[in-house]
Amino acid sequence: MTDGQGDRGADGRGTQVGDRRGPQGGQGAQGGGFGGLSPRARSIVAAARALLEESGPAALTMRALADHLGIKAPSLYKHFPDKSAVEVELIAQMLAESAAALEAAETQAPGSIPALAEAYREYALEHPHLYCLATERPLPRAFLPPGLEDRAAAPLVRACGGDMDLARATWAFAHGMVILEIHGRFPDDADLAGAWKKGTRALHP
Amino acid sequence: MTDGQGDRGADGRGTQVGDRRGPQGGQGAQGGGFGGLSPRARSIVAAARALLEESGPAALTMRALADHLGIKAPSLYKHFPDKSAVEVELIAQMLAESAAALEAAETQAPGSIPALAEAYREYALEHPHLYCLATERPLPRAFLPPGLEDRAAAPLVRACGGDMDLARATWAFAHGMVILEIHGRFPDDADLAGAWKKGTRALHP
């Protein structure tokens, strides 16, 4: 009946090939090793992130973004083909940072699911708007650095001993807990620590 | 740092009291017992639902909605104060229908978590856009029929023997599985039935 697969509106458009680094193609002087973005493009992404994290997704408009950079909105299109290309960079940042957080937890307490869960929860709640942006739509996989998605998933998969069913169930549990908490779906007096403990212990006795 | 609590943009505004049934106040002739909406208002909600379910959230605009009803967009505001009031009705429908689905599953297999999980998943995947609408923002509790949220939660709470931590963990798992599947976050070849089984069995041995 429906397509059963989200929106296909802003992101996640189907077939596409080109790079996403502005209509003028190449990267700026000395390009830096950062995903191939020019310094100016990186400053735009930084401003976008600040805007998103401080004021939420509704505040992340092309005009507000340009304002924060002291330029006009159309100038942004010299650096990114459209708004979703900026968002893709934010999503990539979130993926990379959460991967780093999980890897750190893994290093400190190898194989510990509670440690991973705590790291996941902590990162998400520290960056709720970013977490939602990266999470509440199909992943724009075609525009993400190759391997990033796998890297973000790897620590959990390792902690599950390669049991993918268990890893997916655990991820779903953690994501559900986090996203429901971010959206205020639990009662104010709910003992979320208790629910986390119950869930992680049940999944990993 | 951030408000850590979603958007507060369209829905979930804070303090409010009035009814949500259009600027003219009362309900139409013979009002019908349905949430106090006039027949015309109900037809608007029905059209909104069709639009949402068939074409996704981006297609649910006031102009498109009016078009489907053969009227102009501003006329909608004779029946609802704003777009979010229409969405609230859709959210209430989703809550009521998923509650009914869970209650049916409960009747057929009392106390069975797998049966509840299957009913939950099936309902969500049959109405993915509606499920997202009702789920990916703070609940507009002030405008929902009293008791509806509790009714939707009750079957799971009963199946958990009143263990709220367990009920919340199970809900988070189920919601996570569903929402990640809707957004295409699992690999195409992932064995989701396996992940569901793993999760439900772990949480309810």
Add this chain to the structure above:
DNA sequence: GGCATCTGGCTAACGTCGTTAGCCACGACC
């Protein structure tokens, strides 16, 4: 029957959004 009022349409318009077209200043390069 006549009149007021309410209901539910309408057009026009506002401000915001993402985005495009087209212009131009500046610096690098040959």
Add this chain to the structure above:
DNA sequence: GGTCGTGGCTAACGACGTTAGCCAGATGCC
């Protein structure tokens, strides 16, 4: 010293939610 790419700009378009204000028909009351 032209040429050209880079990265700004203004003006504008179409779509969005929403408001103001007008008006036809039905309803209710005398």
